[in-house]
Amino acid sequence: VDPGNRVVLRGHLMCAAAELPLQEQGDLFDPKGELSSLVKEMERERLLLRSASGQEWYTTKRRPQREVDIRAAGETYTILEEKTNRVVGKNSGLRTLTECHHGAIYLHRAEHYLVTKLDLERKNVRVRPVRTPYYTRARSEKETEILERQRSRPVGNFVVLQGRLRVTERITGYEKRRISGQDLLSVHPLELPPVVFETVGIWLEIDDFVKEAVQRTEGHFMGGIHALEHAIIALFPLFALCDRDDVGGISIPLHPQLGKAAIFVYDGHPDGVGLAERAYEVLEELLEAVLSTLEGCDCEEGCPGCIHSPKCGSGNKPLDKRAAILILKTLLGKVSPRELGLENAGMGPGDDGVPLPAVRPPVPQPRARRILFFDLETQKTAEEVGGWNNKHLMRLSVAVIYDAMEGGFHHFTEKQVGELLDRLKGADLIVGFNVRSFDYKVLSAYTPLALEELPTFDMLEEVRERLGFRLSLDHLALHTLGERKSANGLQAVAWFREGRMEELAAYCQKDVEITRRLFEFGCKEGYLLYETREGQKVRLPLDWDLERIMENLKEALRWGKEKH
Ligand SMILES: [Zn+2]
Ligand SMILES: [Zn+2]
Structure with a gap:
């Protein structure tokens, strides 16, 4: 370096x-x-x-005071020579459990010691010098609980998050391996208390289409994410002046809190010393380095130079190097949807059958209300991100808000997404068309905030509830206002690709304008107009009334509070 x-x-x-x-x-x-x-x-x-x-x-790193169970991770253990009581060294709690359990061969300054006793009460370890043809390696099981999401952003075809984690590691046993050749000689069970600690980490959320792509090539998905985790941890020290022992990793094909696969990389120091923040910031460069290492390594199935880890708690099993490369290229958007076999994977917008979340808006302010009309366009089509279930990967190209209090439009690019979110958070009411199951899903990649809890009036949902089926914004605008949308979402993606941001913003603004006029028409006239299958133009009666809408949101808030 x-x-x-x-x-x-x-x-x-x-x-x-x-x-x-x-x-x-x-x-x-x-x-x-x-x-x-x-x-x-x-x-x-x-x-x-x-x-x-x-x-x-x-x-700026905060170290908030809180109760943390660091039964072992943060403590120091003294390593003593059995006969003489000479201090051989010191070790931190977590490392003591993995390196100095009973029966371990502890390597210190090129000397080998056999651990004869680990005293958890007195926090010391008894060892005696030995010459052995074998070394030992702990086997462990790890799990992580997400305690808090701190920030998130979309990268390629995934979302990376940073947050506080509670990591639980159980040492379940150890292996003896021959020093020359590393052959496995025997496996021995251990009974030790779990090490629990809180720290800061990042995680890559991996959607199902990535798993499906691996399965189509008959690769091993778990082996792939596991190999990727090892390679990320091996290369991270190039970006952070730390040792690979300073960071830990967990790869899991189905995380219970996420409902999908994820790779976690966390700061190995209780509470964290800034390594996760660093990893979050350099992630693209880090992953590019991982990809060139994996592709550049001559080995067939993986080796210590690429995906093998000397600290792996499961003995470097399973590992699948080819799957790791495919997963990484897919995550980085270097594989086309055609190569992935994803074409026509979409099911049509919003048909994912997800139940509507409860509306729990903040308490409206007593003064004038800030009503925002809102719409956004995306950088990618649903097809390109593996279907309509993956709207969070479509990425914002431009968003437009009409602030009825100020009487003006505001445009936001992806770089300004923070300002957009601040505006939405400050609204008393957000009015949109399909905003809950589309726009909020796209925006979810950029924030840990629960957007579905914002005070929202989704006109598409209202119409569907009334009619039992959906009508497009274009259809309602044509028959109610005699106007048409100026383009569609696919055209918007094409404009974004061609860098035609002005046309894109103008189109998005037109949609916001149509949304606002439809809402006002509905409130004033008590209906919208649509055309039946038989070609008759008819009224869709509505009881849209601003006071009642706000009242309903308040009620939903009370309901939400009682539920909790
Ligand atoms: Zn290799
Ligand atoms: Zn491993």
Whole structure:
């Protein structure tokens, strides 16, 4: 690694600032040099906070006080030579359980020791020097619970999230392996308490179409995500000045909280020391490095140079290198839908049969109400992301809001999604067409916020409830207002590809305008017009009334509170 590499330096500055504030006056850096410009850059990105005096920088990493069960992870164990009581070394709790359990061969400064006793009460380990032809490796089972989602963003064909995790690791036994050749000699069970600790991690949420693509090639999906997890952890130290032992990983084909597969990479230090934040930021570069390592390694089935991990709790099983490459290329959007066999995978918008969530809006403010009319367009078609179940992967191209309080339109690109979300959060009522089962799903990739809990009036849902079937926005606009939409979603994706952002924004704005006029028409006249299959233009009676809509939302809020 080039030590002048900004990526590495940034990681180093973060670590340094976590221990002691960075000093402008100190010998740490020349205020006019390269480091100084990096510090300023990190200050702008709010990774570092500058003191009021202007002479010190702190990290923004919070360490909130909370009750954390770190039964073993955060404690220090002393390793003693059995006969002489000489201190051989110290080890952290989690490593003690994996490296210094009864029967383990503990390697320290090129000396081998056999562990004869692990005393969890006194927090010490008894060892005796030995010469053996074998080494040991712990077998473990890990699981993780997501405690809090802190941030999220879409990457390629997946969403990456950062959040607080509770990791539980159980050491279930250990293997003896011959030093030369690594042959498995025997397996021994162990009974040890689980190690539980809270930390910060990132996770890649992997949708079912990725699994299906692997299965079509007769690859091993679990072996693929497991191999990918190992390779990510092996290469991460290139981006963060840490050791591969400083991070942990879990790959799981069906996470109970997510309902889908995920790869977790977490900070191995209880509460985290900023490694997860780093991983979240450099993820694209990291995954590109992983892909070139996997594709560049000459081995057939995997080797210590690519997907084997010396610390794997399941003895490097199962691993599937080819599946790992396919999964990674699919996640990064480097495989076309045709190659994936995904064409015509879509089922039509909204036909996913998901029950409507309860509406639990914030309490409306007593003053004037902020009503927003809202619509968005996407960068990708449903087909390209594996069907309409994966709207969260379609990515925002442009969004338009009409703020009825201000009487003006606002446009947002993907870069401005934070401002868009702030606007939506500040609304007393959001009116859209199919907004719950489309727009909010697309936006869910960008926020841990439960968008379905925003105070929302979805005109499509209202119409469907009345009629028992759906009518398109175009149909209702044509028959009610005598107007047509100016394009459609597929055209919008094409415009985005061609960089025709003005046409795209104009089209999206037109849809918002139509939505607003339909809503106002419905409220004022008490109906919308549509055409039956027989070609008759008829009224769809409605009881849309702003006061009643707000009242219903309030009631839903009360209902939501009672339910909890
Ligand atoms: Zn290899
Ligand atoms: Zn493993």
